[in-house]
Amino acid sequence: MSNVTEIRWHGRGGQGAKTASLLLADVAFSTGKFVQGFPEYGPERMGAPITAYNRISKNKIRVHSNIYEPNFVVVVDQTLLESIDVTKGLKPDGAIVINTEKTPEEIRKELKGYTGKIHTIDARKISEEALGKYFPNTPMLSAIVKVSGVMKEEIFIKEMQHSFEHKFAAKPEVIEGNMKALKIALQEVK
């Protein structure tokens, strides 16, 4: 049990949190790990809060429940901090990664007494710079890979290139921008 890394994603419908969790499962799989990537399903609408999960382990994973005591939490949309207790159950030695232009110190007071590690990243700025559009999930994927240390950064970049070539086979023009977003994000996560 203890060698499983558990990650919980909070986002809003349409921001790609589910896709990011599946991409993380994909890339961790390619490094030889056992993985789970799954969203919590309900009557989703654009903009409604959604949750997605990852388990990454050296051993076979049998458990099929949601994650209540994650090692890491990713918040793809900072407006969720008002309505959702995003640090609920988060392990004290874990960390939270939030998409915001604020610094970790500034955002801490919005986390209702949470005392663990906080990382921030301005995914909007990175996405708009690299892609010209707001797709926060790609920078957030980089951020969680860096913060969680589930794999080496070089391997992550190499595997993502491979994964995007497959995923965007029909529109190769978006690969470069996505790769750029991933690389900038690795540098800019605080």
Next chain:
Amino acid sequence: MAIRERLSGNEAVATAMRQINPDVVAAFPITPSTEVPQYFSTYVANGLVDTEFVPVESEHSAMSACVGSEAAGARTMTATSSCGLALMWEELFIAASCRLPITLALVNRALSGPININADHSDSMGARDTGWIQIYSENNQEAYDNFIQAVRIGEHKDVRLPVMVCQDGFITSHAVENIELIEDDKVKEFVGEYYPQNFLLNSKQPMSVGPYDTPTYYMEHKRLQAEGMIKAKKVILEISEQFEKLTGRKYGLFETYKLDDADSALVIINSTAGTAKDAVDRLRAEGKKVGLLKIRVFRPFPAEEIAEALENTKSIAVMDKAEGFNSQGGPLCSEIKSALYNIENAPKIINYIYGLGGRDVKVDNIIEVYNELEKINKTGDIGNKYRYLSVRD
């Protein structure tokens, strides 16, 4: 060499369908099984299979098309969930009584109402007496493996019955997990060509399918149909054995986990069995004698084998992810109780209704159940026999 992959449960089943390359697939989309025909229709469009894909306008039509095409002599498949299976109701009986070995991927989901799209077993449990063979799957790997075996089981000359292969909606159908795939050519070789004994397009042997059956013969036909179900048990085991030779993965009528010396046992179906195995390991580490039995084949029901596997336990919690609304408990519990009826000093049995409409089940919830069994073993007092797990009072 097995192919290491990561796929959702739906994509795993669609992959099995692609490798089998059936003659006909007729389907109508319904959450959470939609992805199965969706993936499969891209395989058709991309020329990876030469299947005739029939996008029908309802599940009633889907199963009707399956009945027609299978009767014509074509290897036929479909996929559905929940209300989709309910809309197939009438044709499910027709498929089974005409002895048509259609293969159906069922992604288990609650039936309305209240309206709910998440997992439970009320759809397949409602169809348990339609004459279909039912095989259940804990994860994407089992859904894939069972689907490949199902074709051989249903088409076997001693069986000739339709088969539904079930997995939990969203929990496994939409979760991407590791899987080992078999090479395309090996799947094709394992499944083989389909040569039905009797079929409508055989001009040398004109026949009719599904005509009116008078009281003079109706019962004999039902008796023969029941015989096919009785014989299926042996055939399922034979095919499992051949599958193990191919893949190294062993399947039986059910799976036991640390059950041999267990005092307290769970009987459980599908994805929560995996969660329960983690609970068993945690309790075993504390020295507690606990184990579980996971149903793989629910129809035919392997009553004698299950009774033998459970006879030395002291207490059993039967876990039903479907209500029975008979005021006694769920459908699995009724089966387990009748299976153990003739055992001397039979273990005490309690029933839990759990996980309805996607209610999440944690390792801790299962530990709670084992703690209740331990209490029964200590006090001898069975208490309430019909319980609900993690529900608001």
